[in-house]
Amino acid sequence: MKFNRELVKGSIVLLAAFGVFNAMNFVYHFSMARILSLENYGKLAALFSIIYILTILTEAVQVVITKYTANAKNEGKVKNILKRSLAKGALLALSLTLVYALASLALYKKLKIELSLMLLNGAFIFFAILSPITRGVLQGQKRFFSLGTNMALEGVLKVLLGIALVFAGLQVYGAIGGVIFAALLAFAFSFAQLKNVLRAKEKRARVSDIYSYSLSALVALFAILTFFSLDVIIAKAIFPPQTAGAYSIASILSKIIFWGTAPIGKAMFPLTSNENSKKEKRKTLLNAFAFVLVCSLAALIAFSLLPGFIVKIFSGKSLPGASQILPLLGISMTLLSLTNLYLLYKLSQGKVKGVFFLPFLLIIQIVLLYNPAHTLASYAKSAAFSSALFAIGTLALVKISSRN
Structure with missing residues (x-):
């Protein structure tokens, strides 16, 4: 198989940057799992699961x-x-922050989480809506190094600020405050990275079908990221x-697999959006699929051979129950990573009709887990x-809908 050079280059750059970001995320959780009590870490994990659901909008x-x-x-x-998106994004962010506060x-x-802590967690929403606008511009222009630098900066700041604030009592x-401040500072830095765009003479851009396309992307990512997050919330x-x-x-x-392979889809997306040849698009997808599979299998081997060691290193605690289920949860995340890649590929081609049925698959997850x-x-x-x-259902729904 001949590999797409732009995909390989973009994937390597983003994998390195996301490697830093995810390494910092690992260090963050590694530190919190050791500093906080098991009960408090359970609260933090549940709050992060809510953040992951809120970042559905971030990804969309x-x-x-x-x-565009x-x-x-x-x-x-x-x-x-950029300007039109930031204006509308600010209004959306304020509205959703209010909705989240009421839901809390x-x-x-x-x-079993304090209301004040739930409300603080909601402050992340504002930057969860605005940051992806500037990052989306960087990604769309294939400025993978700048995008990666911005995300790596957020990861490093999250660790430094989070640990400092926890040790401050x-x-x-x-822990949550560090996440919020890191997101704010990374968002501010993105404007310096976009100085060439900001200095350009503005021209009206045609964004036909952006609302219908946005809805399609939102529903697809809602299904993926809600599925990704519900297990911890239901367990809590x-x-x-x-x-x-x-x-x-x-x-x-286990979710290291999902976030660790996410850069491959991000590098693939602008490439398959621009390529004219259907054959080239399919080749790029197969390249990306192979990358995700190789990375996932490497993690699964580690989870299967050294589950107790990995859990002990991460948490500082001997947790036989967690060690026992780690390989199985790794398989779960591998399937979800491949499903996510397939959906991103379909979205890069335009609206996807079948995605509107995907939220119904979440009902199956809830029924199976809530016992x-x-x-x-x-x-x-x-x-x-x-x-x-979920993987089988996604493939079937999108395939059937594309034929109609």
């Missing part, structure tokens, strides 16, 4: 901005896309704090089975 916005930036002919039009009133008791509040609701904390450790580790009689082992088996059903 970045996908949309990337596609990739199709823009000059920087004047890119500037127009109903959720905090069920999740703020506990989970400090049905298990005692210690058991939920142990599951959170294994789940966070108070679950043990850790049976819960992990249900999580892996639901991932397989």
Whole structure:
């Protein structure tokens, strides 16, 4: 198989940058798992799962901005896309922050998390909406080094600020506060990276079908990222704090596969958006699929051979239950990573009709997981089975819809 050079180059740059970002994310959780009590780390993991659901919009916005930036002919039009998107994004961010605050009133008791902590977590929404706009422009212009630098900066700041605030005595509040400040500073830095666009003479850009395309992207990423996050949230609701904390450790580790292979899809997206030949697009997809599979298999081998060692190194605790389920959760994340890549490829081609049925697949996940009689082992088996059903269901729905 002949590899696409732009995909390889972009993937290597983003893999390196995401490697830093994910390494910092690992260091962050590694530190928090050791500094915080198991119960408090369970709270932090649940809050992060909510953040992951909120970042559905982050990914959707970045996908949309990337596609339209990739199709823009000059920087004047890119500037127009950037300005219009930031104005509308700010209004959306404020509205969603209010909605989240109201939802927190109903959720905090069920999740056994302080209301003030839930509300602080909601402050992340504002930058979760605006940051992907500037990053989407960088990605759409294939400025992978600048995009990677911005994300790596956020990762490093999150670790430094988070640890500093926790040691200052703020506990989970400090851990979340570090995430918020890091996002703010990285967003501010992105404007310096876009100085050429900001200095360009603005030209009106045609963004026909952007709303219908945005809806298609939003629904697809809602399904993927909600599926990605629900397991920890449901575990927090049905298990005692210690058991939920142990599951959170294994789940966070398994999700290294998803986030670790995400740069491959990000490098692929602007390439398959621009390529005219269907044959070239398919080749780029197969290249990306092979990259994801190789990276995932490497992680699965490590999870299978050294689960206890990995859990002990990560958490500083001996957690046999978490070690037992780690390989199974790794398989679950591999399936989800491949499904995510396929959906990104279809979105790079335009609107995808079948995605509007994907949220119904989440019902299957909830039915399989929300059972108070679950043990850790049976819960992990249900999580892996639901991932397989989600992958098969996604492929079937998109294929069937594309024929109609």
